[in-house]
Amino acid sequence: MLKTVFSIIILSGLTGCSKAPKFDQTELQPGGNMTAKRVSHRSYVVEGRGVNPQQKLDFWTGFSLFRDPWVIAPSSTKDRDGLGPLFNTRSCISCHSRGGRGPAPELGLSSPSAMVIRLGLKDQDSSFSHYSKSPAAQTYGEQIQTRAINTVHATQLPKAIKPEAKLNLAYETITGQYDDGSEYQLHKPNYELRELNYGEISQEVGLSPRFAPVVYGAGLLDAIAEADLLAQEDIDDSDQDGISARYNRVPMVKKLTSDDAYTEPTLGIGRFGFKAKHPTLAQQVAAAFRDDIGITSSWFPAESCGPAQKGCAIASELGRHTDVEIPNKLLKLVVDTNQFMAVPPSRNLLSEKAQQGRELFYHGGCASCHTPSYTTAADYPIAVLASQKIWPYTDLALHDMGAGLADGVIENDASGNEWRTPPLWGLGAQKIFRKAPLYLHDGRAKSVAEAILWHGGEAQASQIFFKNLNKSKRQELLTFLDAI
Amino acid sequence: MNKTSISIALVLALSLTACIDDGEDGQQGADGAAGADGTDGVSVYVTRDDVVTSNANIAYAAYADSLISAQSMRDVLATFVAEPTESNFTAAKQAWLDSREPYGQTEVYRFRVGPIDALTTDEAGEYVLGEEGDGPEGRINAWPLGEALIDYVADTVDGDEGDGLSGSNIIADTTTYPIIDAATISDLFEYEGEEANVTTGYHAIEFLLWGQDLNADLTGTGTRDATAGQRTVSDFTNVSGECTSGSDIVADEICTRRGDYLLAAADVLIDDLTTVVEAWEPVTGFHYANFVAGGDTSLALIFEGMGRLSYGELAGERINIALTTDSQEDEHSCFSDNTHRDIFLNAKGVQNSFNASYTRIDGEVVEGASPYDLLVVEGEPELANNLRAALEATMAAATVIDTKAETGTPFDNLIQEGIAQENVVAVIQALDTQTGYIEDSIDALGITTNDLYQDTEEEF
Numbered sequence: 001m002l003k004t005v006f007s008i009i010i011l012s013g014l015t016g017c018s019k020a021p022k023f024d025q026t027e028l029q030p031g032g033n034m035t036a037k038r039v040s041h042r043s044y045v046v047e048g049r050g051v052n053p054q055q056k057l058d059f060w061t062g063f064s065l066f067r068d069p070w071v072i073a074p075s076s077t078k079d080r081d082g083l084g085p086l087f088n089t090r091s092c093i094s095c096h097s098r099g100g101r102g103p104a105p106e107l108g109l110s111s112p113s114a115m116v117i118r119l120g121l122k123d124q125d126s127s128f129s130h131y132s133k134s135p136a137a138q139t140y141g142e143q144i145q146t147r148a149i150n151t152v153h154a155t156q157l158p159k160a161i162k163p164e165a166k167l168n169l170a171y172e173t174i175t176g177q178y179d180d181g182s183e184y185q186l187h188k189p190n191y192e193l194r195e196l197n198y199g200e201i202s203q204e205v206g207l208s209p210r211f212a213p214v215v216y217g218a219g220l221l222d223a224i225a226e227a228d229l230l231a232q233e234d235i236d237d238s239d240q241d242g243i244s245a246r247y248n249r250v251p252m253v254k255k256l257t258s259d260d261a262y263t264e265p266t267l268g269i270g271r272f273g274f275k276a277k278h279p280t281l282a283q284q285v286a287a288a289f290r291d292d293i294g295i296t297s298s299w300f301p302a303e304s305c306g307p308a309q310k311g312c313a314i315a316s317e318l319g320r321h322t323d324v325e326i327p328n329k330l331l332k333l334v335v336d337t338n339q340f341m342a343v344p345p346s347r348n349l350l351s352e353k354a355q356q357g358r359e360l361f362y363h364g365g366c367a368s369c370h371t372p373s374y375t376t377a378a379d380y381p382i383a384v385l386a387s388q389k390i391w392p393y394t395d396l397a398l399h400d401m402g403a404g405l406a407d408g409v410i411e412n413d414a415s416g417n418e419w420r421t422p423p424l425w426g427l428g429a430q431k432i433f434r435k436a437p438l439y440l441h442d443g444r445a446k447s448v449a450e451a452i453l454w455h456g457g458e459a460q461a462s463q464i465f466f467k468n469l470n471k472s473k474r475q476e477l478l479t480f481l482d483a484i
Numbered sequence: 485m486n487k488t489s490i491s492i493a494l495v496l497a498l499s500l501t502a503c504i505d506d507g508e509d510g511q512q513g514a515d516g517a518a519g520a521d522g523t524d525g526v527s528v529y530v531t532r533d534d535v536v537t538s539n540a541n542i543a544y545a546a547y548a549d550s551l552i553s554a555q556s557m558r559d560v561l562a563t564f565v566a567e568p569t570e571s572n573f574t575a576a577k578q579a580w581l582d583s584r585e586p587y588g589q590t591e592v593y594r595f596r597v598g599p600i601d602a603l604t605t606d607e608a609g610e611y612v613l614g615e616e617g618d619g620p621e622g623r624i625n626a627w628p629l630g631e632a633l634i635d636y637v638a639d640t641v642d643g644d645e646g647d648g649l650s651g652s653n654i655i656a657d658t659t660t661y662p663i664i665d666a667a668t669i670s671d672l673f674e675y676e677g678e679e680a681n682v683t684t685g686y687h688a689i690e691f692l693l694w695g696q697d698l699n700a701d702l703t704g705t706g707t708r709d710a711t712a713g714q715r716t717v718s719d720f721t722n723v724s725g726e727c728t729s730g731s732d733i734v735a736d737e738i739c740t741r742r743g744d745y746l747l748a749a750a751d752v753l754i755d756d757l758t759t760v761v762e763a764w765e766p767v768t769g770f771h772y773a774n775f776v777a778g779g780d781t782s783l784a785l786i787f788e789g790m791g792r793l794s795y796g797e798l799a800g801e802r803i804n805i806a807l808t809t810d811s812q813e814d815e816h817s818c819f820s821d822n823t824h825r826d827i828f829l830n831a832k833g834v835q836n837s838f839n840a841s842y843t844r845i846d847g848e849v850v851e852g853a854s855p856y857d858l859l860v861v862e863g864e865p866e867l868a869n870n871l872r873a874a875l876e877a878t879m880a881a882a883t884v885i886d887t888k889a890e891t892g893t894p895f896d897n898l899i900q901e902g903i904a905q906e907n908v909v910a911v912i913q914a915l916d917t918q919t920g921y922i923e924d925s926i927d928a929l930g931i932t933t934n935d936l937y938q939d940t941e942e943e944f
């Protein structure tokens with residue numbers, strides 16, 4: 001009998017909604033070895049319980065570089081200079097507050113830090129074969145930097161360079177109803193760039209807003225075996241469950257956890273970023289340094305100055321760095337901080353309410369994309385991250401999330417409707433030290449319920465399932481999501 | 485029901501309010517069967533609330549000492565600015581060093597969302613604890629300092645070329661900043677949203693007194709020597725025509741403005757320390773009252789602060805980063821070469837917390853119920869002893885760093901590449917060991933509000 005039930009679960013698991021599997025004690029420690037010893041009341045910034053003394057020391061040493069602001073070069077703090085010339089923010093922690101998400105972007109006109117606008121070609125037919133061919137790419141590059149350093153030089157740079165643009169943000173309130181008649185409100189954002197200092201942006205180019213994601217647990221996502229991800233790929237929805245997991249194939253700069261660069265262009269499976277732009281954690285960290293803070297590294301040695309932004313290049317040269325701005329030794333420490341930052345232990349997961357919510361999570365088909373569990377690759381080069389039974393609730397794949405969430409912008413193989421499934425672990429812990437946590441890729445949702453209600457496209461059936469639940473059932477599901 | 489089961493029942497019944505044991509091992513304190521001297525390894529009876537209260541009392545004493553010594557320093561600085569003689573200059577520097585002694589021991593009260601990290605005012609202007617980062621800590625003790633924003637800097641520091649943009653700084657810019665007072669420098673703290681623009685606090689005063697650490701030959705190049713910054717008293721002179729900015733003769737008003745800055749920085753420091761002292765004031769301070777009433781939550785914060793300072797902050801961000809980068813800018817008190825005291829005093833603060841003992845600047849010893857006693861009372865004498873020994877080992881290792889510095893090898897020399905670093909590594913290792921026992925103590929006392937396997941019904 002037991003065997004029968006088990007095989008039913010497997011079968012129905014592939015077709016969307018299913019019964020929840022038997023509770024596994026390892027769910028209490030969703031990060032395995034990399035789970036925090038306890039729930040902190042102040043920060044996600046704590047090392048996983050299994051790290052060795054050297055890793056622990058590296059974690060905290062790197063945190064110094066994660067936390068401290070970078071300054072304009074040249075300066076008397078050479079290890080911490082090289083900011084910009086164009087940048088969004090000065091430190092990692094200013095956007096990843098306490099290792100979580102950042103401060104909310106302001107309404108109206110502002111230069112946000114934790115919210116960046118990336119640029120790319122829109123989905124529809126374009127006169128350009130690739131974004132890099134468009135005029136916007138010649139100036140703005142792939143990301144709008146809302147700040148610029150104020151370096152001037154009597155002859156070479158008489159006037160300081162200008163930030164690229166400001167963001168004008170507005171929300172429109174949408175009112176809807178659950179099937180039981182109770183009302184909800186959603187906040188639909190509208191993004192507009194103003195004060196474009198390097199020319200207008202053509203119609204073919206779209207804006208893709210990104211609100212800084214959580215950092216913890218990233219080392220474990222890096223350690224999931226590629227085969228375990230690809231086994232979930234179902235590009236043409238051949239199993240006809242309405243869900244077509246697809247992995248973004250993206251340029252891979254260096255080999256996994258090594259400093260050896262690929263000599264030939266090589267593609268990897270995208271795992272990090274809201275559209276899975278980066279295949280490895282180290283590449284993601286290096287890209288954030290360059291794109292957000294303006295710190296070059298051996299991964300991305302060129303500043304984020306567009307070919308047409310001459311002043312930006314001059315300002316960079318005035319910084320007098322003869323080599324990249326963050327050396328490999330220090331970049332590795334920051335990667336260590338990201339890699340070893342612990343996943344919070346589950347909270348109240350054994351409560352009856354959470355357990356009932358767990359049933360609903362599986363029954364509602366949430367687990368079809370939010371893949372609950374993996375065992376990380378046994379051969380991952382960092383032992384503490386290898387062979388760990390983890391519960392991240394993501395397939396790291398791209399899914400069409402419907403028009404409501406779409407940015408309409410292509411990123412490598414990702415279409416304008418597609419987003420990468422984000423991990424859900426630690427989701428509820430945000431409430432412990434954030435008065436007003438925000439959810440989704442652009443932080444538009446003020447609650448987990450709002451985030452679910454925004455789900456469309458491949459996730460439409462699950463959204464309908466949620467809307468159909470009565471209040472106490474909805475609360476059970478939310479309790480589970482707060483607990484994992 | 486036999487006696488044992490009665491006492492178990494009692495323990496269970498009372499464990500939520502206070503920890504009461506079977507009455508034979510210290511419940512009556514010094515009068516009990518075990519006595520005051522720790523017979524059979526049993527310490528004086530204490531409760532969890534006692535430990536929390538003692539910790540709060542020491543917080544007040546240590547912050548009060550910091551305030552008292554900051555005020556004393558302000559007086560000495562005022563005398564120096566009025567009469568900038570060589571001996572008054574020496575006295576001013578000594579007053580700064582003295583002021584660091586109590587403050588370094590307060591840092592164990594960081595990383596626990598206490599007043600130093602989170603004190604702010606609400607919309608009604610009342611003091612409240614906000615989020616970490618809202619408090620005055622940055623204004624009081626932030627480093628690296630934005631020294632180039634404050635005063636002249638050398639073109640070459642520690643072998644690296646400086647910014648080459650010197651000339652524009654608060655002291656030199658008489659047009660933008662006609663007056664230098666507490667408001668001027670407070671407004672410029674984190675100027676233009678740049679967190680690195682630190683213009684206030686202990687290290688601003690330190691920089692104005694010592695100047696950059698450029699070696700004895702003032703070239704800022706070559707192997708670091710044992711000298712600290714060598715600002716000359718002529719940078720503060722009131723003799724017309726003799727005012728200097730380093731080797732340059734400058735307008736008289738620059739020296740006056742440098743003195744103004746010094747006193748303004750002391751004033752801001754005193755104001756900020758005052759708010760923290762008032763928050764911890766026994767009985768009346770809002771935080772004192774809340775903390776003392778906080779039970780296990782407060783007890784957890786004590787251990788969390790001890791652990792976080794020991795490892796993340798001291799071993800990692802204060803010692804190892806300096807070792808890794810071999811950079812003076814990653815050294816805590818880089819102008820005065822007083823980093824050895826910062827290390828020693830931070831470690832001492834952790835030991836103070838564990839032993840519930842703090843020696844005030846006037847020599848009075850503030851003592852109370854200690855986490856050590858508590859661990860013994862709660863049946864963890866071995867753990868108590870291990871942590872005691874680990875803290876002692878750390879202090880021994882930190883004393884070596886301290887002694888090296890006092891005898892001619894300051895911390896910035898110890899971290900240089902190619903120089904034996906085992907003394908520094910020893911401190912890091914000792915801090916690692918003690919942090920392990922601190923973690924064990926948290927587990928042993930069961931003071932995690934939400935442990936791995938403890939699934940409480942507490943709503944998050």
